[in-house]
Amino acid sequence: MERTRIVFSGSGGQGVITAAIILAEAAVIKEGMEAVQSQSYGAAARGGATRSDIILSNEPINYPGVLQPDILVCLTQSVYTQYAGIIRPGGLLLTDPHFVKPAKEADAYQVSVPIYDMVMEKIGKPIVFNISMLGTLFGIRPLFNPNSLMEVIAERVPKGFVELNEKAFTLGLELGEEYRQDF
Amino acid sequence: MERTRIVFSGSGGQGVITAAIILAEAAVIKEGMEAVQSQSYGAAARGGATRSDIILSNEPINYPGVLQPDILVCLTQSVYTQYAGIIRPGGLLLTDPHFVKPAKEADAYQVSVPIYDMVMEKIGKPIVFNISMLGTLFGIRPLFNPNSLMEVIAERVPKGFVELNEKAFTLGLELGEEYRQDF
Amino acid sequence: MTKKIKFVQGNEACVEGALYAGCSFFAGYPITPSTEIAELLAARLPQHGGTFIQMEDEIAAMSAIIGASLTGKKVLTATSGPGFSLKQEAIGYACMAEVPCVVANVQRGGPSTGNPTHVAQGDINQARWGTHGDHSIIALTASNHQDIFQMTVDAFNLAETYRTPVILLFDEAVGHLRAKLEIPTEGELHVVDRLRTSLPEGVNYHPYLPREDGRLPMSDFGDVHRYNVTGLFHDMWGFPTADPTYINDLLHHLVDKIENNVKDITRYKEHFMDDAQYVLVSYGSSARSAIHLATERRLRGERLGVLELQSIWPFPKELIREKCDSARAVLVCEMNMGQLTAHVRAAVRKPNRVFLANRTDGKLISPLDIKRSLRMIQGRGV
Amino acid sequence: MTKKIKFVQGNEACVEGALYAGCSFFAGYPITPSTEIAELLAARLPQHGGTFIQMEDEIAAMSAIIGASLTGKKVLTATSGPGFSLKQEAIGYACMAEVPCVVANVQRGGPSTGNPTHVAQGDINQARWGTHGDHSIIALTASNHQDIFQMTVDAFNLAETYRTPVILLFDEAVGHLRAKLEIPTEGELHVVDRLRTSLPEGVNYHPYLPREDGRLPMSDFGDVHRYNVTGLFHDMWGFPTADPTYINDLLHHLVDKIENNVKDITRYKEHFMDDAQYVLVSYGSSARSAIHLATERRLRGERLGVLELQSIWPFPKELIREKCDSARAVLVCEMNMGQLTAHVRAAVRKPNRVFLANRTDGKLISPLDIKRSLRMIQGRGV
Amino acid sequence: MAKKKLKEIAINQSWCKGCGICVAFCPKNVLELNDEGCSTAVRPEDCILCKLCEMRCPDLAIRVIEEEEEV
């Protein structure tokens, strides 16, 4: 697999960093790939923008920063404004209409998926929103076997919550598949 | 005046360091000379050997240590043993028989003056022994006007004690004059 | 046997390395970006009968590991800038009293409180000269998780071998980066155990008398040999002395045991160095970008190599000269105002061919930053 | 008008210099061999309405002078090795927050408790690199009482001029030596007063915005301008920022304001340097022996000169090069393992002609010690 | 001196973080969190001007403003 550079961005509390860690950990532990994940630390405060960079590869990864992501997820309007411009031409830009009103133009495959609303409708617990987001991403573009992701999720959440997360992940996967495109 | 290098040595409590400071201070303040005074600091403990080096000169003094003193005063047997050998050939080596039994041979003018016993006999206060020692030294070899020394002493001791010190100094002066020798 | 693979922060790689090396005592005080080391050890150490203690400040933490080491334990503390400054007096004590211990400093932006949550490599010289008086020190660093693990193990090994504090100079970028770590199997890496005296009770044991090979066997507090440990200059029994000969000898011993073993202590990696015309000298997270750039440029046929230092102190002067003297230019890539650069310059024959590619704003230096500097010194503008 | 002549210890010369410069606040913690500075100021300061306070430790003392300086006072603390190590975090704070203050370090034997009552010059590099993170610093030194007085006044002047901590690197031998001191009359020496903003209330005052001449006018706490002081990277009002541009700029400002003014800050003396073939580079009490030797050798016609440094940091590289490049050999005389020597080597064209004449056993290096080294490098044996 | 009267409970919506402290501890249930998660005065008429909401707000987002006092 070619090197894949991913940026998840949003606001504190949306779980984007956890999602990023799960994605990269699954790549490493379950798929035997190389992966790095980093994030910008802010001061403890509400509403600060959060960004996490992930690189997946089969080769060793040195510089861990992502300048031009192949995949960019923006979950607030402000990070969308801030980061939409850095997407690699032809990349995938995933947003959620609940948070972001995407601009018309972008040299990328822009998808706006109503993940949040679906989560609230079908599950009712905003806490699993980030897991559904991961599912959606894999629905659109399966970077590797989605089961690997689900395994990591299962290892990370308390026993009683595995099922809930599974539901959220599957919900996302199905939702994402509707937007799948071949490249 | 040529450079004069002096070492006072004895044990803590004999006041050799005070005597050294008085001598050097008088040279600087009253006589307009250059002088440096240094001492070896030991750990706070009884009976430790004390040594103070003094250099008098009319020129600036750089290295402040005395390797071969022109004048060496030893006030305990142990410092005598330790330092007698460093005296400059032809120098003056002053001891007190109450503390030191001098060796027969030394390439120097060796004088053993019973300062302590005289102080005890005439004054009865061992505390002024160091002042008498200074007087004795100046009696033997007046490095400069003895009044300068006495002035500094007077400035340094509490008012009520000036007379006592004056007496001790004069006692020493007179004692020393008996041992004066021309070089 | 398949190895255990983990996906962890660099700080956790340090923790894994410490446990692998046999660390059983940690005392610390939290500070960003080193805190995870303390947090993870608080959970892990007691699982193996080891001890974690959070002290009242960094001075106490450093003091506590010194005390613990003397009972025979392998000990660690971890901190960052301000805490590293506070530990300096006690680090000097450990040098003087020859107490093996490891101090991790996960660097952040300084001076002072500075830029606590962002990367810098500004404590290079402080690691060498932070405490008062002449002395010497060992400091290691690493650019990736596998090396953090390895260098942490090496730090414990060197601490034991040379009876000295060893500094681990990591930085925020590698410390917080999450990546793969393969835990070596038991026995795979060499672990140096504490060298204990074999003298029985009643035989005069000299805690500060080096053996012929230069090592000084220790005896644990509580064991049969009762001796003295002090930060004053001391004799071979550890008792204070002001004798000039002893003082001179001890000071030289402290410096020489490290400076005379530069070769043994030096750790480095070469990347594309074989026929390199331009040499990038780097370390820690900066080295990741240097290697990144070299990899990319090699594809285009440029003869660019990277000399990655994994030990900073004692400074590997000979190595630098050997690897750099024939280069057209040397570019030192670091995140400070040129702290290593000055030492590289002093080491090579043509100091004016040594350049600095740096970044001092809290952002990780990027391959592009280095490329720009490289173009400049090649006369090609930016 | 006759000048006041005193016969005092070097430490007292420092006290006299501080009072002359307008020092009105001292906070300290006793430690040999600097204690006399505190003791004398405890008696002298309140006589002029000034403040002396003995704090609970050196950290508190350094912190207290920082607080006091911000109210508009000229401030001093004094310490030695272990205390200097403890002060490092707060010294870095003073660098970052640009708080004028003077820190006297009367050096003794280290590392650690070391050799408390004897001389050494082992804190040279620590003065520069003791605190974490990039920064710069000014450090002055002196070899005799008149110069101690002068350098102390200069330290206060430079602290005010550059809004920075200034280190006075004295040593036990000069600190405890008693010798003559002539107190200059009022006005004889230049005294730099605190530069205060002339902006009236209501006008936006920028505590961290340098004027065109590079100086930053201050405003006393309690005055009409209320601003913020922090050890975090900050903007021109003193408020914290993590903006990479601000961080980069501030760091460069802190370093450049000192490094770009080496010429203005450098202080030195030449002794017999006119046609010297051999140059002794020295400072502090070591310089006394170097000058002694040169004086003596000159009488015998040997072309030996002494370059006495009175400022160590910023390192006067250009000066060293200018004065030493044409010498047959340079002999650095110091009481450590060659801390200044390394910098002299890095400065000159022929580093292999730079030698070290040192002594590291607590005894004052003597003219004889230097003479021996000189004979060795001249190939004449000892 | 007449009884004090409420003029306005001014809530700075851009400062309020919606912690709910003012809401939970208003003795008269005057306040509620709105859809944006900000505090609003829904029953200002019940307000007894105790100002506990104003004093407890960690974000200095509330001011309980009284009518000019009638003398």
Add this chain to the structure above:
Amino acid sequence: MAKKKLKEIAINQSWCKGCGICVAFCPKNVLELNDEGCSTAVRPEDCILCKLCEMRCPDLAIRVIEEEEEV
């Protein structure tokens, strides 16, 4: 068991610094400073074996030694 008896008040003259503490506080005035300024037992027969001298000596210079006990 018979009454304890003094065998010796052993004073290590090379350790004693002559501070006089033992002398001043001996309840029976057994001790005195000699010409060299060292403590000596001048009236050992008065000693009541209280050992206060031994316990107070800062220099560990005194041992009050009892006869082997007679059973």
Add this chain to the structure above:
Amino acid sequence: MAVQEYIRDRFFPQMWCEGCGHGTILNSLLRAIEDLGISKSDIVMTSGIGCSARISGYVDFHSLHTMHGRALACATGVKMAKPELNVIVPMGDGDALAIGGNHFIHACRRNIDMTAIVMNNRIYGMTGGQYSPLSGVGTMATTAPYSSIDNAFDVVKLAEAAGATFVARTTTYHVAEAVTYLKKAIQHKGFSVVEIMSQCPTYYGRKNKKGSAVNMLEWFKEITGKLGSKELEDNPSLIARGIFVDEDKPEYCSEYNKIIERASKR
């Protein structure tokens, strides 16, 4: 003047988390100062490092944001150099009593006229939830994953034993008390300590299952009792609130002034 006039409003909304008690302490303090009518330029606020320490950036006084643990030591310098200034020193529990413990007891001992406020959330907030010397046995924290075995200091007892001449304690729930105590503390001539129990819902709350800020305030109400109240008498395991010490003793700066007088005569 409204309390909003004592702040630097360009930094609002402030950076503390939703429901963080430190904001309430800022609020109470500003109210106290407003009530006392002290001029903004007569106050120096000195803080250390921590979430709590951010408070000095928000107030429109002279502000000195120092090093972790060193607020009181720096403040002592300010006060001794210019005794006419009003020096207020808010500190986190770690700042005041872990790394800063020595300066704390020595400031108490000197009885120097400053006001120390311990913003006690029983955790290191800024570094992400490690236990502090005020956490107490049984507290969960990132460095106490098996729950803490460390006894907590009783700040009130410690301050009193060390020599503070005004000592009080309250919580962020009891805001009227807080304002009263702070006013008295600031007016007190000598070293005053006011401990205000504060909620950190983000770390202490989450780790110890104490719920939201609102829940934590309810909890403060439950676990404390006013000095002299029947409630406290009946249940001595409650944490006492109130003024514990209020004494008149020679103040350090005044005593130093006498030294100056005596010395100047020589």
Add this chain to the structure above:
Amino acid sequence: MAVQEYIRDRFFPQMWCEGCGHGTILNSLLRAIEDLGISKSDIVMTSGIGCSARISGYVDFHSLHTMHGRALACATGVKMAKPELNVIVPMGDGDALAIGGNHFIHACRRNIDMTAIVMNNRIYGMTGGQYSPLSGVGTMATTAPYSSIDNAFDVVKLAEAAGATFVARTTTYHVAEAVTYLKKAIQHKGFSVVEIMSQCPTYYGRKNKKGSAVNMLEWFKEITGKLGSKELEDNPSLIARGIFVDEDKPEYCSEYNKIIERASKR
């Protein structure tokens, strides 16, 4: 075994001044240890820097002569690493309560099983007579040429407030008491503090016109009174001697052992 068998006699006569109380404290301590019959190899004595700190060089135990003020911090490392050791920490008043004050209160708080001895001569002896936090108002010292304005800590109160579970005070005059308290302190499971007022005739004595060591011991007799004595009751301005605290509370190392047990099960 005579106490002389617990010392390193090649360092005798020791280096303390004539009549220095620190020697008497050494004497009392050795007697206590002899009475308890503790093996020399089971004891670690940790000291800081000061005249007092020299004590660790004179005893034939494991000895750790650390940095000024850091004795208790180092000792905490020793004890936590090897709880079976008997850790004794004698300190000067400056060592323990000026620079070392923070470690002092935190060791008290943890109630870690060590014995701290404060060798209180109310002065910095080693550096030549500066005032310490135990000197008290009115003391003359080289840094208090106009007499000190600093209040003294009450070590007993401070130790108690900070959490020590055994606290006692006596003087070098009251040697039998000293031996008894030291024995109890060493036997006590938890953090014990024994303050022993000690004479420094060289600096404190000389500066404050207290005369010789003998005079100073007389003075200790006069200015102190035994807890519960009529003397003390009648004259509360006397300094109380006695055992002030002797409590049984969970000890830190034992509590940590429980953590290990719990953690190992996971």
